[in-house]
Amino acid sequence: xxxxxxxxxxxxxxxxxxxxxxxxxxxxxGMGTLGRALWVAGxxxxxxxxxxxxxxxLFERRAGVDILAWLAIGLALxxxxxxxxxxxxxxxxxxxxxxxxxxxxxRREMTALLSRAPRVAMRLEDGQWQPVALDAVHPGDRxxxxxxxxxxxxxxxxxxxxxxxxxxxxESAIVLRQAGQSVRSGVVNAGSPFEMVAGARAQDxxxxxxxxxxxxxxxxxxxxxxxxxxxxxxxxxLSLMLAxxxxxxxxxxxxxxxxxxxxxxxxxxLGVPVAIVSGISNCAKRGMLIxxxxxxxxxxxxxxxxxxxxxxxxxxxxRLASIHCAPNTRPDAVLRFAASLAxxxxxxxxxxxxxxxxxxxxxxxxxxAVEETAGAGLRxxxxxxxxxxxxxxxxxxxAASAPWSEDLLRDIGYEGGAAVFxxxxxxxxxxxxxxxxxxxxxxxxxRLLRREGIDRLVxxxxxxxxxxxxxxxxxxxxxxRAEQTPADxxxxxxxxxxxxxxxxxxxxVNDAPALAAADVGVxxxxxxxxxxxxxxxxxxxxxxxxxxxxxxRIARRARRIAVQCVVMGMGLSAGAMIAAAxxxxxxxxxxxxxxxxxxxxxxxxxxxxxxxxAAPARELANIDAERLKAEHAALxxxxxxxxxxxxxxxxxxxxxxxxxxxxLNDALDRRLLxxxxxxxxxVYPRLAPLLGGDDPLAAMSSAHREIYGMARRLKQMAGNIGxxxxxxxxxxxxxxxxxxxxxxxxxxxxxxxxxxxxVDAYA
Numbered sequence: 001x002x003x004x005x006x007x008x009x010x011x012x013x014x015x016x017x018x019x020x021x022x023x024x025x026x027x028x029x030g031m032g033t034l035g036r037a038l039w040v041a042g043x044x045x046x047x048x049x050x051x052x053x054x055x056x057x058l059f060e061r062r063a064g065v066d067i068l069a070w071l072a073i074g075l076a077l078x079x080x081x082x083x084x085x086x087x088x089x090x091x092x093x094x095x096x097x098x099x100x101x102x103x104x105x106x107r108r109e110m111t112a113l114l115s116r117a118p119r120v121a122m123r124l125e126d127g128q129w130q131p132v133a134l135d136a137v138h139p140g141d142r143x144x145x146x147x148x149x150x151x152x153x154x155x156x157x158x159x160x161x162x163x164x165x166x167x168x169x170x171e172s173a174i175v176l177r178q179a180g181q182s183v184r185s186g187v188v189n190a191g192s193p194f195e196m197v198a199g200a201r202a203q204d205x206x207x208x209x210x211x212x213x214x215x216x217x218x219x220x221x222x223x224x225x226x227x228x229x230x231x232x233x234x235x236x237x238l239s240l241m242l243a244x245x246x247x248x249x250x251x252x253x254x255x256x257x258x259x260x261x262x263x264x265x266x267x268x269x270l271g272v273p274v275a276i277v278s279g280i281s282n283c284a285k286r287g288m289l290i291x292x293x294x295x296x297x298x299x300x301x302x303x304x305x306x307x308x309x310x311x312x313x314x315x316x317x318x319r320l321a322s323i324h325c326a327p328n329t330r331p332d333a334v335l336r337f338a339a340s341l342a343x344x345x346x347x348x349x350x351x352x353x354x355x356x357x358x359x360x361x362x363x364x365x366x367x368x369a370v371e372e373t374a375g376a377g378l379r380x381x382x383x384x385x386x387x388x389x390x391x392x393x394x395x396x397x398x399a400a401s402a403p404w405s406e407d408l409l410r411d412i413g414y415e416g417g418a419a420v421f422x423x424x425x426x427x428x429x430x431x432x433x434x435x436x437x438x439x440x441x442x443x444x445x446x447r448l449l450r451r452e453g454i455d456r457l458v459x460x461x462x463x464x465x466x467x468x469x470x471x472x473x474x475x476x477x478x479x480x481r482a483e484q485t486p487a488d489x490x491x492x493x494x495x496x497x498x499x500x501x502x503x504x505x506x507x508x509v510n511d512a513p514a515l516a517a518a519d520v521g522v523x524x525x526x527x528x529x530x531x532x533x534x535x536x537x538x539x540x541x542x543x544x545x546x547x548x549x550x551x552x553r554i555a556r557r558a559r560r561i562a563v564q565c566v567v568m569g570m571g572l573s574a575g576a577m578i579a580a581a582x583x584x585x586x587x588x589x590x591x592x593x594x595x596x597x598x599x600x601x602x603x604x605x606x607x608x609x610x611x612x613x614a615a616p617a618r619e620l621a622n623i624d625a626e627r628l629k630a631e632h633a634a635l636x637x638x639x640x641x642x643x644x645x646x647x648x649x650x651x652x653x654x655x656x657x658x659x660x661x662x663x664l665n666d667a668l669d670r671r672l673l674x675x676x677x678x679x680x681x682x683v684y685p686r687l688a689p690l691l692g693g694d695d696p697l698a699a700m701s702s703a704h705r706e707i708y709g710m711a712r713r714l715k716q717m718a719g720n721i722g723x724x725x726x727x728x729x730x731x732x733x734x735x736x737x738x739x740x741x742x743x744x745x746x747x748x749x750x751x752x753x754x755x756x757x758x759v760d761a762y763a
Contacts, residue, residue, distance in 0.1 A: 012049060012093040016042045020086045039086035040077065046089035047073045049096075068239055072260035076587065079253060084587040088261055091595045118185065121152035121202075134202035141198040145189045153185050155199040162191030165542075178358060180351065235570060239263035239577060246581040254587065258580035262590040263573055271565030271601035278608035279558025287542040288522075288551040295537035298519045300555035301501045305454045306493060306514070308506040309461035309471060312524050312545070313442050318349055318418065318434035320356035323640055324408050325430040327648065331640045334430035336362050338389045338422045340382045344370040349420060350378075352434055353389075359633040377420075388423045399423035405431070438471070444754060445545040446475055452552050454503075460484045460492065460514070489514040505548065522548060558608040565605050572597045628683065628756050631675055632749045638667050639742055646738035654725020661718035661734070668711050672745065676704045679752070687755070700755075703748040710741045 019042025026035030050070040069092045076085035120131045122144040129144050137143070137153050145151050145161075163175050165187045177183060183196055243259035246252075276293040283290050290296050307313060323331040339357035342350035344367050357364055367387075370380035377390015379398065388398045392405060405421070408431055412419055421431045446457060457477040461468045461484060468482035481492060490513045496502050497519060504511070504518035515521030515536045523536035524543055540547050576593055579585040585593065645660050652660060684697045691697070717734050726734070 008049070009093065009097045012046055013090075013097045016046055016086065016090040016093045018042070020090050023083075023086060036082040039082040043073050043077065043082070043085040043089035046092050047077075050092065068236060068260055068263050072257060072587075075253070075257050075260065079257065081254070081257065081587060084257065084261070084591065087588050087591040091591045091598075094595060094598075118150040118152040121198075122146065122149075137198050137202055139198055139200060143196050143198055144193060145196060146193045147189055147191065149189055151183050151185050151187050151189070151196065153198045153200055153202050154204075155183055155196040157181055157183055157194060157196050159194040159196075161189065161194040161196075164188040164190040178355075180354065235263070235573070238574075242577050242581055250583070252583075255581060255583060258583075258585055258587045258590050259577050261587045262576035262580050262585065262594045271569055271605040272562045274602060274605035275558050275562040275565055275608040278606060279554050282554045282558070282609060283538075283551050286550045286554070287544070287547050288538055288540050290538045290551070290555075292537075295520055296555045297559055298501055299503065299538070299552060300559035302503045302520060302552070303454060303500040304456045304458070304496050304502045305449060306458045306460055306489075306496065306502060306504045306518065307545075308489075308511050309459055309463060309468065310436060310507075312505050312507055313459065313471065313475065314436040314438055318352040319437045320352065320359075320636075321433045321435040321437070322643075323430060323432055324404060324419075325644065326402055326404070326428065327651075329429045331430070331644070332360070332362055332637060334422050335360065335432060336364065337382055337385070337387050337424055337429070338420055338432050340365040341367045341370065341378050341380055341387045341389050343367060344380065345372055345378055349418070349434065353420065353432060356432075359630070360636060361634065385424050386426070389420050392419070392421050395421035395423045395428060399426045399428045402428040408433070438474070439543070439545060441544050441546040443475060445549055446477070448546065448549040449552065452549065452556070454552070456496075456500075458492070458496070460489050486511075486513050490517050493517045503548075505545070522551075554608075561605060561608045565601050568604065569597070569601045572600075629753055632753060635672060635675060635745075635749065638671050639745060641667055642738050642742045642745075646735050646742070649731055649735050649738070654721070654723075657726050657731070657734075658718065658721050661714065661721075665711070665715050665718060668714070673708065673711060676707055680704050700748070700751065703744065703751075706744055707741070707748065710737060710744065713737060714741070 019038045023035040023038035023042070026032070026038060047070065050073070054067055054070060069088065072088050073085050073092075076082070076088060118134065121134055121137050121141075122129045123132045123137065124130075124142040124144070125132075134152055142158075143152065143155065157177055157179050159179055161177050161183065163177055163183065165175055165184075182199070185202070239259060243256040243263075246259055247256040273293075276296060279296050280290050280293065283296070290299070320335075323334050325331055325334055335353070335357050339353040339362065342353040343364060344350075354364070365383050367380045367382050370378060372378050373390070373394065377388060377394040379386070379388040381387065388395050392401070392409060396405075405428065408419060412433070418435075419431045419433045422429055449457070456479070457475075458479040458481065459468065459472050459475070459477045460481050461471075463482055465482040468480050472480035481488070484492070489511070493502055493504055493514050494517055497517075501519045503520045503522060504514050505522045505524060506515055507524035511523075515523060518537075520538060521536040523539045524545075538551065540551075573594070576585060576590060576597070580590050641664055645664055649657060649660075680701055684701065688696055714734070714737055717730065717737065721730065
């Protein structure tokens with residue numbers, strides 16, 4: 001249908017333009033009768049098209065503002081003003097063609113999402129890869145994704161893959177995914193062919209859900225368009241009254257024709273939908289899919305933000321927080337045993353262990369004779385040793401509990417999270433603490449949302465109150481509501497709507513009622529037909545809360561431009577109508593003026609399709625944010641070594657203290673200090689121009705100097721230990737320095753990662 005409409009509009013435009021020029025040439029050559037006949041021939045098809053448009057609008061119970069153009073052409077033909085009729089017809093045809101072009105350009109991002117939808121999948125059948133229809137793919141099928149092809153369904157990688165996820169996320173960088181990681185339908189294979197295991201049917205996969213939401217967004221007429229219709233109905237009445245009044249006052253029907261000409265067509269009907277659809281398309285380009293113009297307008301007016309904690313402020317998955325070891329046991333050894341055995345399990349905790357080991361570059365061993373107890377743990381053999389991992393109750397039933405385990409369990413009770421205890425050959429050697437960590441972009445996103453006018457930030461969570469209050473304090477939210485059931489969340493949203501326009505951000509099925517009740521429900525990440533995505537008004541296609549900031553900015557700009565179109569269109573047209581009613585503007589000149597007004601309004605509306613971020617792209621700085629984050633992950637064993645030495649220092653003898661400090665100083669010289677110097681000498685100089693100011697990274701460089709100074713003092717302490725061993729005072733000073741060094745480095749790394757993440761957001 002869009003192609004047919006565009007073809008008809010193009011024919012009308014070409015026909016009206018050619019007949020207008022041909023008629024003018026005939027009149028100039030003295031063939032007036034033929035020229036006027038050509039003008040009538042050019043205006044008549046446009047009059048017929050307007051009749052069809054008006055009938056369709058009335059059938060849909062919308063204001064048929066095209067009636068003004070219809071009356072103008074019809075009245076001009078009735079009065080014998082064939083030139084005016086031809087000019088008006090050309091104006092109407094060009095306006096329709098321009099609107100189609102503007103709408104097509106405004107929708108281009110959403111249209112691109114639909115046009116790239118995968119059509120077939122390569123499935124392994126009888127030892128051969130066969131193309132099959134998407135409907136034939138079932139969970140568990142083994143699929144091949146060739147170079148340049150889209151993943152047809154959601155699933156799990158069996159090979160490493162280089163993926164272009166820009167179609168879903170707006171991220172232009174190629175992403176490397178490892179075997180065992182999930183892959184979403186719609187991503188493009190940017191490297192060698194890879195295999196995957198289907199995890200969902202095509203209709204339940206990510207891309208199918210996106211296609212459904214895009215189609216719904218394209219079908220919906222935004223309230224701005226409906227608002228324009230209401231204004232249009234008033235404008236039609238005003239135009240008819242002004243035209244009739246000028247005819248009644250002067251007795252000149254040509255005055256009425258002139259008024260109708262400059263009121264045709266109402267430019268706000270063209271400009272407002274273009275601005276709104278441009279905003280929706282721009283949001284899709286930035287990784288936020290908005291289901292309709294209504295949601296975009298409400299998003300632009302929002303002042304209250306509710307958000308779930310797990311999966312929204314946090315990553316929604318367990319991540320390595322720390323490793324606790326028995327004396328004389330290295331953290332890498334604990335993680336190697338745990339992750340090696342975890343390879344045999346598909347549990348999310350097992351995936352977190354294996355990913356943590358890969359991030360640290362720890363080679364894993366193949367497990368054997370694995371037995372899994374659901375909800376408790378695993379046991380089996382790794383490198384000839386009997387290994388057990390799991391909950392404290394499970395592991396302690398297979399090995400003697402360690403003295404440090406009670407302290408760890410108490411800390412977990414305070415701070416939340418979970419711990420995987422590890423036993424080898426009947427001895428509990430350590431535990432891996434896992435936590436659902438805050439998303440890197442969360443603090444920055446909340447700061448930017450406050451700057452955009454969101455003055456009330458409320459965190460909703462089902463967690464215990466002490467854990468929730470701790471997270472809320474770190475983020476500086478306005479209000480924290482803990483131990484919330486889905487019904488509690490729903491009631492909180494309904495109560496807040498009395499105070500302003502409410503956004504609710506969530507990701508789980510239990511968030512669906514609150515998402516549906518909010519003025520704007522925003523789901524984190526598209527997950528096919530997930531209840532949260534289906535209930536939401538908008539979906540963040542990439543799990544980054546800072547994309548909501550982009551959405552709010554785009555929505556407010558689009559709405560502001562739409563309002564400008566209303567004011568501009570009605571104001572200019574009203575002024576022209578008054579001039580025509582006073583006899584200052586004849587019909588032909590009025591038609592040309594109205595065409596200029598239409599073009600001006602639509603060009604203004606298309607400004608909503610442009611969105612320039614406040615900061616430059618990361619490519620300008622040549623910053624590889626992922627590599628820098630990986631370097632920080634590689635420093636984790638050094639930080640654990642610092643903490644372990646600080647804890648164990650009072651228990652060591654003189655020789656043990658000296659040897660441990662020497663080993664630590666060697667690790668600092670080889671790994672930590674070179675990394676900090678490289679940041680100061682190579683990374684910061686490239687970042688500084690992007691941030692502005694004379695020395696924007698002075699505070700970060702000061703942290704480097706503090707780290708250098710603490711490392712130097714640690715060497716001096718080690719050198720001052722006498723043959724008899726350290727004194728009690730020296731042990732205490734060393735402990736304080738070690739704890740301080742660990743805290744400073746961890747804080748500094750977190751600050752750098754947030755900075756790198758912010759730069760990465762501008763890709």
